[in-house]
Amino acid sequence: MSETDPHISKKFQDILDGKKVTPPLTGTVTTSPILDLMEISGSSRPEADSNPEKMAKLASSLHTVAKLEVIRIPFDVTVVGEALGCQIDIGTKARTPSIITHPFEKDPSEFDVPVDLLEKGRIHVVMEAISLLKNDKGLSVPIVAGIEGPADLSSYLCGIKPFLKLTVKKPEIARKIVEKCVDACIACANAYFLSGADAVVLADATSSPEMIGPAAFREIIKPELVRFNENIQGHSILHICGEIDSIVPDILECGFSAISVEENVKDLEYVVNSAHSNNIAVIGNISTAHTLYIKTPNDVRKEAFECLDTDIDILAPGCGLAPETPLRNLLAMVEARNEYV
Secondary structure (H helix, E strand, O other), X not given: OOOOOOOHHHHHHHHHOOOOOOOOEEEOOOOOOOHHHHHHHOOOOOHHHOOHHHHHHHHHHXXXXXXXXXXXXXXXXXXXXXXXXXXXXXXXXXXXXXEOOOOOOOOHHHOOOOOOHHHOOOHHHHHHHHHHHHOOOXXXXXXXXXXXXXXXXXXXXXXXXXXXXXHHHOHHHHHHHHHHHHHHHHHHHHHHHHHOOOEEEEEOHHHOOOOOOHHHHHHHHHHHHHHHHHOOOOEEEEEOOOOOHHHHHHHOOOOOOEEEOOOOOOOHHHHHHHHXXXXXXXXXXXXXXXXHHHOOHHHHHHHHHHHHHOOOOEEXXXXXXOOXXXXXXXXXXXXXXXXXX
């Protein structure tokens, strides 16, 4: 599949519609700006996190240089949190932006979604970058727009420990916070679709069973994820970090077109088979912390073949890429898909 294949976007839509595409696409729906691409493209963060032209330029290099067929912006998971009132550390070339304040830690009841949310922070930057990418006649690949999920946003606003404590001791308050966060997610998702995004991905690490726990996910998060999908105007993907096997049945009932999984799942074949039985695609799951980051291209190929053996739909990094991840390992991932029989 060449970098100029005009059918890539159609194949991506087919995958999210529950259709089988052979061979699978390669891409990323998690954060992905690596130092090698910054150097080659001439667009680096932190400027590329807040300038739409630079964001689009760096994002396009994921395809033109790294040969990925599905690309994602923005490059961090703080955009919506910042728009909701959190202060961020903008980071450096090799360090992603991070949340440094929790504005509603003392009184979560004070939190509400601003009526002018889409005008706050960097949301408009992401919207402009999406439009630039979609209007680039030489770039015929699908664009996935990333949004922090409701559990992550709740932890940003309240602090991770206070929020997790609320889910146990005052679940009704936790539900109200999550509901408002989903309102923000819906607004951002539909704005990104209007800008030209082919899909949105909710990245929600705090929803991991290792964090919030399966019971709280089922009772507090799941109903709001269902409502999210009932109110958006396009395809959606869910990415939850960690060992999600125990909540896979619940995830598959939330209405997402695809799920993105990382290497810590116990049984990828079980996840893929379960998802496919519900016409839901699976994306992943080459190790980012080990294989892509520090191992050799041959190691990447070996792990890619193992992923492809499970009938995965989009071969991708399992989670966000470390900035120091070598370009040669991303290229090896694509080469493995090309070589796979």
